[in-house]
Amino acid sequence: MNKLKEQGFSLIEVLIAITLFAFFITAFLTSMGYNVSDSELSKEQLTLQLLAERQISMIVLDPPKFTNVTADLKETKPFEDEEYKGYEYTLEIKKIVLPDFNQLFSQQGEGPDDAATDDQSSYFDDNQKSGRNSTIEKMVFDEMKKNIERVIWQARVTVTNKETKYNFTLSTFITNYNEKIQLNINF
Numbered sequence: 565m566n567k568l569k570e571q572g573f574s575l576i577e578v579l580i581a582i583t584l585f586a587f588f589i590t591a592f593l594t595s596m597g598y599n600v601s602d603s604e605l606s607k608e609q610l611t612l613q614l615l616a617e618r619q620i621s622m623i624v625l626d627p628p629k630f631t632n633v634t635a636d637l638k639e640t641k642p643f644e645d646e647e648y649k650g651y652e653y654t655l656e657i658k659k660i661v662l663p664d665f666n667q668l669f670s671q672q673g674e675g676p677d678d679a680a681t682d683d684q685s686s687y688f689d690d691n692q693k694s695g696r697n698s699t700i701e702k703m704v705f706d707e708m709k710k711n712i713e714r715v716i717w718q719a720r721v722t723v724t725n726k727e728t729k730y731n732f733t734l735s736t737f738i739t740n741y742n743e744k745i746q747l748n749i750n751f
Contacts, residue, residue: 608725608728608730609730609732611648611651612725612730612732613732613734615651615653615723615732616653616721616722616723616732616733616734617734619653619655619721619723620721623655623736623738624719624736627739627740630717630743634717635657635658636658637657637658638654638655638657639654639655640652640653640654641653641655650725650726650727651723651724651726652723652724652726654721654722654724655720655721656719656721657717657720657738659713659717659718660712660713660716660717660718660737662712662713707746710746711745711746714740714743714745715745716737716738716739717737717738717739717740718735718737719735719736719737720733720734721733721734722734
């Protein structure tokens with residue numbers, strides 16, 4: 565009888581081995597499934613980023629005509645390449661709008677309404693004791709603001725997969741080379 569017991573596995577040993585094998589196979593297949601779905605998502609994100617970078621590069625290399633019509637342009641177009649027929653891009657072009665420099669350099673109170681009260685002086689206040697020539701500085705800042713707003717525009721491209729609705733957005737500043745910068749400040 566001793567020889568029979570030593571020759572094989574008992575039913576319990578076989579069931580334990582099968583259960584352990586099933587747990588390991590389940591864990592392996594689940595992790596492989598997650599890896600495959602993560603790989604597909606990564607591929608999708610890379611494709612969206614590539615297309616957005618390509619559109620931004622095209623805008624920087626060949627900027628649109630800057631007019632008042634272009635100032636708030638927003639248009640959506642599909643890609644013409646056969647490989648990317650399931651994607652579309654939205655191009656937005658806006659003028660840069662800078663804040664008022666007087667508000668930027670005013671004394672900061674508790675809230676926006678407290679920025680320049682009677683007992684607090686503004687950066688451009690002519691009565692400041694610091695000796696700054698605030699009128700000239702204000703003129704320089706105002707002229708700089710006008711120049712920046714005329715010359716620099718913002719472009720934003722959002723690429724969207726029409727099927728999955730995943731998207732990627734990329735922004736850049738573009739220069740309006742047709743505008744002349746005003747360097748004269750009239751005193």
